[in-house]
Amino acid sequence: MVESYHITTHQVSQLSADEIKKGFIVRKNLLNRTLTKINHTNRTDSIQHTVFVGPRGSGKSSMLNRIKVEYLESDRFIPIYLPEEQPGLYRLFDVWLAIIDEMKALGYDIHRPEIDTSQEDFSYLSKTGYTVISEFLQKENKQIILLMDNLDRVFKNIDDDKALLRELLQNHKDLIIIGGSTEMSEDFWDYGDPFYQFFKVVRLEDLSKAEVQDLLIHWSEANDLPQIKGVLRTNPGKVEAIRQMTGGNPRTMIMFIRLLVDNAHAQGFEYLKDIIDKTTSIYQERLQQLTPQQRKIVVELASIWQPATVEQLVQTCLMSSSIISAQLNKLQKSRIVEALKPKKGKTVYRLKERMFNLYLIMTQAGALQKKRARYLTDFLEVWYDGEEHIAHDFEKVSDIANDSTVSYSSKENSFDDQIFIHYLVNDKIVTSKLIQSFKNEDMSNPLMNIYDLWLGNFEMYQHQRELIPYKLMESNHAGTYLKESLVHYQNDWIIQLFDKNFELKQKFEPMYFAALILKDSNLNLNLIVPEPMLESVLDVIKYVRVRQEFYY
Numbered sequence: 001m002v003e004s005y006h007i008t009t010h011q012v013s014q015l016s017a018d019e020i021k022k023g024f025i026v027r028k029n030l031l032n033r034t035l036t037k038i039n040h041t042n043r044t045d046s047i048q049h050t051v052f053v054g055p056r057g058s059g060k061s062s063m064l065n066r067i068k069v070e071y072l073e074s075d076r077f078i079p080i081y082l083p084e085e086q087p088g089l090y091r092l093f094d095v096w097l098a099i100i101d102e103m104k105a106l107g108y109d110i111h112r113p114e115i116d117t118s119q120e121d122f123s124y125l126s127k128t129g130y131t132v133i134s135e136f137l138q139k140e141n142k143q144i145i146l147l148m149d150n151l152d153r154v155f156k157n158i159d160d161d162k163a164l165l166r167e168l169l170q171n172h173k174d175l176i177i178i179g180g181s182t183e184m185s186e187d188f189w190d191y192g193d194p195f196y197q198f199f200k201v202v203r204l205e206d207l208s209k210a211e212v213q214d215l216l217i218h219w220s221e222a223n224d225l226p227q228i229k230g231v232l233r234t235n236p237g238k239v240e241a242i243r244q245m246t247g248g249n250p251r252t253m254i255m256f257i258r259l260l261v262d263n264a265h266a267q268g269f270e271y272l273k274d275i276i277d278k279t280t281s282i283y284q285e286r287l288q289q290l291t292p293q294q295r296k297i298v299v300e301l302a303s304i305w306q307p308a309t310v311e312q313l314v315q316t317c318l319m320s321s322s323i324i325s326a327q328l329n330k331l332q333k334s335r336i337v338e339a340l341k342p343k344k345g346k347t348v349y350r351l352k353e354r355m356f357n358l359y360l361i362m363t364q365a366g367a368l369q370k371k372r373a374r375y376l377t378d379f380l381e382v383w384y385d386g387e388e389h390i391a392h393d394f395e396k397v398s399d400i401a402n403d404s405t406v407s408y409s410s411k412e413n414s415f416d417d418q419i420f421i422h423y424l425v426n427d428k429i430v431t432s433k434l435i436q437s438f439k440n441e442d443m444s445n446p447l448m449n450i451y452d453l454w455l456g457n458f459e460m461y462q463h464q465r466e467l468i469p470y471k472l473m474e475s476n477h478a479g480t481y482l483k484e485s486l487v488h489y490q491n492d493w494i495i496q497l498f499d500k501n502f503e504l505k506q507k508f509e510p511m512y513f514a515a516l517i518l519k520d521s522n523l524n525l526n527l528i529v530p531e532p533m534l535e536s537v538l539d540v541i542k543y544v545r546v547r548q549e550f551y552y
Contacts, residue, residue: 017069024066025218026211026250027059030202031066034178038067038077038145043173051151051179053335054204055353056282057251060180063204064147067178071145077176078103078137081147082154089154092161093122096129099144103136110136126161130168137174144175151179155195166195183335206354207248209240215250219257227264228257237385241268241377244535246275247354255279269377276362283359290336293319293327298336298351302360303369305530307340307348342527354532375507380536382479383510450484469497473504482511483540487547491519509533514540 015023024031034050041047052060064081071079080102082089089095103110113128137143148154155162169175179199207215213232216239220228231238239256245268246252255275259266287295300316301308313324328349331337338352351357361369449468452461472478485494494515498505505512513529514537529537 015065017072020062020065020069022222023218024062025215026207027063027204030204031063034063034067034202035070038071038176041143041176043143045173047169047173047176049169049177049179049199050202051181051199052202052204053181053183055247055249055355056182057249058204059250060182060204061149062250064149064178064180067145068147076142077145078106078108078142079145079147081149083149090157091122091126092158092165093125093129095154095158096125096133099133099146100129103133108136108140126164134172134174143173146175146177148177148179150181151177152181152183154179162193162195166198207243207250207253209243212239212243212248212253215253216257225257225261227261231260231264235381235385237381237383238268238271240384241380242271242275244380245272245354245358245373245377245532247532249355252279252355267378268381269374272358272373272377273362276359279355279359280363283356283363286336286356290331291327293323294331294336297324297327297331299360299364301337301349301351302357303365305357305361305369305372305532307350307527307531309346309348311346313349340527342524345527348527350531357531372506372509376509376533376536379479379508379510383536383539450481450488453485453488453490465493469501469504472497473501473507478504479508479511482508483543484547486511486515486518486540486544487551489548491515495519510536510540513537514544517541518544 037048037050052063054060061083068079068081071077080099082095082098082102089098097112100110100112110132113125113132115122115125133144158165169177177199216228216232220226220232238260242256243253246256252275255278256271259271259274263270287298290298296317296319297313300313304312304316310321310324310328313319313328314321317324328337328339332339332349335352336356337349339347339349341347351360358373361373449461449464452458452464468481472481475481482494494511498508498512498515509530510533513525513533516528517523517525517537518541525534525537
């Protein structure tokens with residue numbers, strides 16, 4: 001079982017310094033920029049305090065702990081990490097006392113201030129505690145790098161002392177605060193708050209395809225799990241489907257790897273359901289923190305998938321536009337919803353976190369939306385598996401092309417979708433011969449129609465096209481037919497085909513949006529495409545345009 005390996009989803013701080021360094025694989029550029037900024041800090045210049053903002057599992061704790069171990073043996077800085085769960089920090093002096101205790105644990109000769117427990121008011125410790133720390137740091141000529149997880153929660157707890165904290169940080173150069181937060185709380189956006197625009201806000205974006213691959217390769221090698229590399233090599237679409245559907249969240253990818261090691265033969269959607277099951281408590285808590293009106297709006301936004309206007313939400317939520325607008329404003333400030341404002345037209349809204357959107361679809365939405373999620377997962381898995389098989393298919397096509405007879409047995413060397421998806425023989429004459437050879441062997445599948453288009457048999461193409469809708473849904477070649485039709489500028493036909501066949505449209509939805517964009521390049525795909533499909537739609541468009549350059 002993979003639980004025995006050092007692939008951890010929680011409590012990164014429990015790992016050794018060496019494990020933290022070796023395990024920090026992604027976001028290295030951001031780390032280096034942060035370390036450079038810290039190293040250039042001194043007691044005379046102003047200090048840039050920073051907060052990393054991202055959903056749970058996005059790597060905030062990993063980043064903070066990686067910064068900590070960088071300075072454990074520094075002669076200039078003392079790194080103090082206050083972990084994610086700090087229920088005892090509900091006043092500012094609790095923070096100072098926690099820092100002093102951490103410094104003592106690191107071996108520094110510093111002591112808590114004298115505390116008169118006979119008093120009822122301990123607010124004097126908010127200044128006294130800081131004075132103890134400041135005097136020690138000035139004597140040692142050091143600065144503290146204060147690394148605080150859930151910074152927004154700490155700020156809510158010390159609300160009465162926030163003005164004092166800002167005053168201390170502005171007047172002294174003792175502390176560099178680097179925090180992590182799951183949301184942009186009012187401390188960062190409210191003009192009247194003492195910390196308005198005080199922190200540099202750095203958003204932790206989704207992991208890219210390359211970053212996820214680097215992460216999986218590292219886990220495979222570090223934990224002697226060759227099957228992870230095996231999946232990357234043979235079924236990369238499975239990994240890419242999970243990445244795109246969940247937003248590439250590092251903690252989610254760890255859950256996926258644990259499931260993958262236990263059951264390498266499952267389909268992507270099965271992993272997705274298991275991941276959602278394991279994150280239920282997180283998102284249930286988030287829903288409980290919303291008002292009933294906000295919950296309704298959030299669930300309806302998730303079900304719509306595509307960015308929605310206030311008018312659309314009025315129809316689904318059955319609330320007035322004024323109520324919906326007011327609640328959307330609050331949901332934006334808490335980083336649950338984001339607004340997209342076109343140059344022309346109405347503002348549209350969507351959920352900020354892809355994983356949260358997926359959770360709501362899988363647990364709160366109806367059967368139709370669940371089927372939509374399954375179809376998209378299947379599409380991604382097939383599409384990105386196809387990308388990685390190019391080299392293998394190229395060898396197969398090259399062998400056939402080098403045969404002067406250009407013949408083959410359909411039983412032994414059946415041309416699968418991959419060959420035609422990628423046109424791996426970049427020679428139009430040879431390609432035409434290969435297509436004609438295949439066409440002579442098998443007249444039963446829908447690809448025959450697109451082959452006529454390739455070969456210039458336009459009358460035959462038009463005649464056969466009317467029969468395609470009845471064959472396409474059940475055909476293994478449907479994806480190839482749709483993509484290659486787009487390559488040959490059949491955008492209107494494909495859009496019409498999708499509009500008349502709802503199930504086909506759902507099954508190949510990224511191609512539908514790609515057809516819309518290819519037909520009208522002025523459309524803003526961010527305003528019309530469901531966020532989980534954005535990357536795949538762009539990849540379909542890229543593929544089509546590359547192949548059009550070859551043919552036209």
